[in-house]
Amino acid sequence: MHTNTTTSQIPQNNLPEESVDIRQALFRILYNWPWIALSLTLALTIAWLYNRYAEPVYKARASIMIKDEKKGGAGLLENPLLKELDLGGGGKLVDNEIEILKSYDLMEDVVKKEQLFLDIKRKGSLTNRSVFAKETPLIIRIANPDTIIQPLQWGISGQPNGKWRLDYGAHNKDLPLTRGRWYSINGLLFQITDNPAFKADSTNLNNDYLLYLKPLKVAVNNYSAALNVQPASKTATIINMELTDRNNKRAQTALNALIDIYNQQALEDKNKVTNNTLDFLNGRLAIIENELRTVEGQVQQFKSSNRITDVSVEAQQYMEQAKQVDIQKAEQQTQLSILESLESNLKANQDNPKLVPSGSGIAEPSLAEMIQTHNRLVLERERQAERLGPKNPIPVDLANQIANLRASLITNIGNLKQAYRIALNDITSKDAELNARIRNIPQIQKNLVQIQRDQSVKEQLYFLLLQKREESAITLASTIPDSRSIEKARSIGIVSPKKVLVMAIAFLLGLIIPIAIIYLIHFFKNTIEDKDEVEQKCNAPVLGEISYVRKDTSPIVVQKGSRSIVAEQFRVIRTNISFTKPGHSPKVILVTSHRPEEGKSFTSLNLAASYALLNKKVVVLEFDLRKPRLSAAVNIHSEAGISNYLAAANTTNINDILHEVPGFEQRFWLLPAGPIPPNPAELILGDNMKQLMEELNKKFDYIIFDTPPYGLVTDSSLLAAHAHITIVVLRQGFTFKWVMHELNKKMTDNPAQPLYTVINRVGEKNSYNSYKRYGYGYTEYFDAPQKKKK
Template identity: 35%
Template sequence: MQTTSNNKIHKDDAEEDVDFSAIIFKYIVYWPIFLVLIVVTSITAFIYLRYTVPIYEVSASILVKDEKKGIDGSSIMESLDMFGSKKIVENELEVLQSKDLLMQVVNNLKLYAPVYEEGRIKDRPAYIISPVTVELKHPESVRQVQKIKFVFSKGSTIKVTNKKYALNQWLTIGKDTLRFIQNKNYEAPEIEKPLYVSISNAKAVVESLHQQILVSSVNKQATVIHFELKDAIPKRGEDIINELITVYNKAALTDKNILAANTLAFVENRLGSVVKELSQVEGDIEKFKSKKGIVDISQQGKMFLDNVGTNDQKVVEINMQLAVLDQVEKYVVSRNEQAGIVPSTLGINDPVLTQLLQTLYELQLQNEKLRKTTGENNPALIGLQDQIEKVRPNILENVRNQRNSLIAGKNTLTINSNKYTSQLKNVPQNEKELLEISREQAIKNNIYTFLLQKREETALSFASAVADSRVIDIAKSSLLPVSPKKFIVYLIAIAAAIALGSGFLFAKEMLNQNILFRGEIEKAVSWPIIGELSLNDTAEPIVIGEGNRNAISEQLRQMRTSLDFLGINETKKKILVTSTISGEGKSFVSLNLAVSLSLTGKKVVLLEMDLRKPKLSPVLNISSDKGISNYLIGKAEVEEIIKTTTVNENLYFISSGPIPPNPSELILNGRIHDLLEYLSQAFDYIIIDTAPVAPVADAHILSKFCDATLYIIRHGYTPKIHVKRLEENNKVRGLKNVAIIFNGLKGRGFGKYSNNYGYGYAYGYGYGEIEVNSKKVKTTA
């Protein structure tokens, strides 16, 4: 039918569109619950903020001086700095995060032994309020966390377990040897303050710090490295990052100085041997001149010496470079994973080789330290050994390529030298011998001059060595904590209150086994819902009358109008009223519907067909001595059982009569058809209040004689399981032309802002002074 079709369309639209305003209004009526929850969660948030340690963010930035990344360094210093490495930012990121550097930071700042001030609820870190810090002799050997209470007393003494110790005095507590030293960060002098120190293994602290410090490059094109650390103590966070930068720069300078010292030692050793050789050659020249009586060399001889001297100098430089390459090759081949003295790269102007050597040295050094501290079975050693094996072939390949290039150049110079030597055939024999000796002198002299120059350059570079990084921003902490953020915490608290309240109300309603919402009925059955009646707690069974304009009266008038959709007219006038179980309000609806129809001037008869538990006779104050049961057994005529009422002159009533032992059999005896036919001729409307369908079959028997069925479902009372089975059961038993009345709707929420569970938010339809809960009907079965 048309009404059913419209109902299905409405359900489809409801499933497709989510009305958020309706959802909000659905729960806002419970605002006191939400208000209480918001207060509770806000108090919880306040307590959380009160006792949660605030976390600050500390950041810093450094600039790595790297030619490969476009850093503009001084060309003069670069020409003197023969061993300045060409930093690669990616490598420096790994170095800065190395646990070796972090271990130095932990030891330097004594982070393995933080001091705390005891509090009533929580302890407070005493990094800047403690007058002393604690230093361990062997911080890496601590096996378990140890808490040691102490008191700093007047006279710079420390009281531990009722014993007094002086500052800087070593003492043994358990298996740890430690001493108390002055705290350079101490800012608020206080005497006799209860403190304690929590001692941890330095390696464990390094592991924790390694996870906390974030080191990253700003972008791929820049050589700026950014540090970030979150710490509960801003000063400690700043000290950690600043100390890390300091340790990093010191390590870089140490590497430079080691390489410079090796080069200087090499030059000094060569100078010693060259001086001896040069002195010997000069002595040979003096002896030859004295013996042969030669005073000077001819112009042709001088030209030979000039040409061959330049050529020989280049050969000497190549020989030195080849010697350096031999040392490098020997170092790389002979060393396994053990670090040794890095050979000098004097005269080798290849930054790639220098960088590769430094990388190899750092990897070998890290491998050696890790092997000593953790043993041979540490998985981290495998990774380091793999990196060493990858670097070593690259160095050997570089050495091989440079050696081939140098040998080719040397061969060319040798050809030129032979060409100059052939020119000596035209020179006298004595002068020829002198030229040979002078040539050797020139070679030694050039070597000597070259070594002197390199020694000065090396010494200058050693003295002026600076770190390959520059601090752009020193470590500074944020002014406000980054965690917890008050606004976010309170926002979460409010959201949690709303979620808890909504979840509780949703669960309370959804887990209810009885029908609460109109939508639950629409989802279960396709029958139209033609009326909704609010619950009224007054004792009046009749709630509609002439001039009544309360909410439930208007609802009954709407329901009366909706009967047209069921096809009720002058020829179809018999309306059966039933429900699933007793107590759903079918008798209440029957009575008030009959009254409502009688107010229109139509003649209405109300039949009390619930022969087992009649309820209407007492309400109307009409005797049930003679009624339907008498008529069905043939002991009364129709005219005898029809009675008038005091409610309205158009309303008539037929009582159930005495309760029979066999109501269903009486209804089936055929006389009920005659009764209804007679009434159809005499009245405009026939309202039949019958028994519930769940326990007995009376309603299904009577339905075939009726034109429409009003099925009562009571809010919060009718079980959902019964509603879900309504249509399925009706296919077998066959109630005719069924429509649903949703009865007993209660207000949701609190006060005047409450709303009902059916359509809309309130009833009244313009009668402003009438509120939803101003009049409630107490339904009767």
């Protein structure tokens, strides 16, 4: 057998760029409207069920006002009386307070306080809903939530006798519960009691509940993620907080607890400094009090032993002067003592800075301000170290600031001590002068004056320390937080699911998904779809379309008096062929296809039948010499045929191998292929082929070549030299798209040989093209039985 040398391969070049045909797209959507309607119905039904049964998510909102040292005061926090007593405390940075409100430790305290690691859900027919506080008949207390290392799910249900039963573990173990008794399951301690705030109604009669216990870390992270803390504006000191939760009351409770714990911790930080100062003052007072008692005892003993009731007027004057000097001396010594104590405290804790006593009693304002700044930095470092870790850059930077400030404090204290010593030396000089004058007083009086002077010094120092302790006590008792709640936690309603949005998204998805699937199917489909596509992408003109015949009893559908759609389509093709050659109709027509099963033999037979109905003699040549099937389709069996004639024209009579196709009054003939030859291509190129064409041209008005697929063998290309036009049959939904590109290349390579196309089996797969099928209302006319003429 001759080897095919022109077997077509899939072209490497792409087809011309495909433009979007809106009309075709609308046809596809219109044809597939049941799927789109089904998709929309399904999507909207799912959305409705989701809106109906999904557990809602609520949002609570609260606001507080912070005293920001950079943005001004905050109302009552700027009271002048509080400033005078140093009770208002230093201002805070809003940004820092936002980070504190979002801190893990603060949220952990909230979760522990309100037991947010426990989620109680009331069982429902389809969904379970979270209940909290007075919505549940039981109060469940967990003593050690830190022991929860993995999520747990328990069931608790009420019994007819009023008791409760707990189902727990992988095998649903039962545990009868007694109110007020502590139980332990795998180390987890819990207790149940009745909830006095619970009121039964028609909505909460079901006594079946589910208990979801989360590890503390998981619960804290979940609520931290649900918390949103933002400043009201760039210039305001108001902080807005929002929290989402699946229970409305629980969201509000969590926010209120967050604010309460935040204020409580802020007060504790402020009270640390005051308590430290009180401890220092109490210690000093105890020492001075003992010394004062000792001096008072000496005065009393001296007067008793010497029987002294009064001193002279001169001695009294000296005593008054000495008293003033002693007061000054006492003040200087007190300041010097306070500074030495502060210096000792700073040096003792140099490696591990701690809070130092406040600046109460220090006459130097700059030093008192530095001490206040130092204590604020120490508290901030401790808070940041707990939240971020001691090695984080923020605590490290704060530690460096504290170290530098402590060094400055020690230097400042040293300078102040030097100044107080100089002042003390001056006072001592005055004291020496008074002592010289007192020497003239009798010895007994002089000794009494000395003892009374010591007593006066101790009294002044004692009164000063007592005054400072009272001021610190007032500060401790009157400490107020640096924030004020301006809007308590309140619900702003359901934030999820957003029913309108869910329905809108469902509608869009229900519409977009089927359309996208239709488009993708079309996009990835690599076969020819319709006539419009062939006309747009193929340079070979379309002569017509042939509809799919579902129940064909004969391969020849074009019969005398036939009014079927397919018969009319072949008549249209016949007419269009006559217009391909202006002035005369093509006589020799070659019909081929790219591959088998595309309908070239069906097209050849019925095209020939349409010419026979014009009273023209037409012959169909079965030139598929390798796999002849045409003669068998029309029930013609012959031992001889084209192969015999081409092999030995001198011994073969053309009339002996021609066979009439019945039903066309000797106007439709078939020339069978004959025996399968070993060299069909060589036979076609032989001289006998010309002789065959000459004889057939004399006998017939039209000659139609039924050739093998050009994509498999070269026969059709060789026979094209004898044809006036070549018709390539394309099958809808079967012929590859790249075949059109191949036909364009053939027309470019051989412009002298015109190519035309016919689209076969249109509407076979009930595609959207059925909207554009031949007929447009004439189907009933074509399919109706023909009336007999009277």
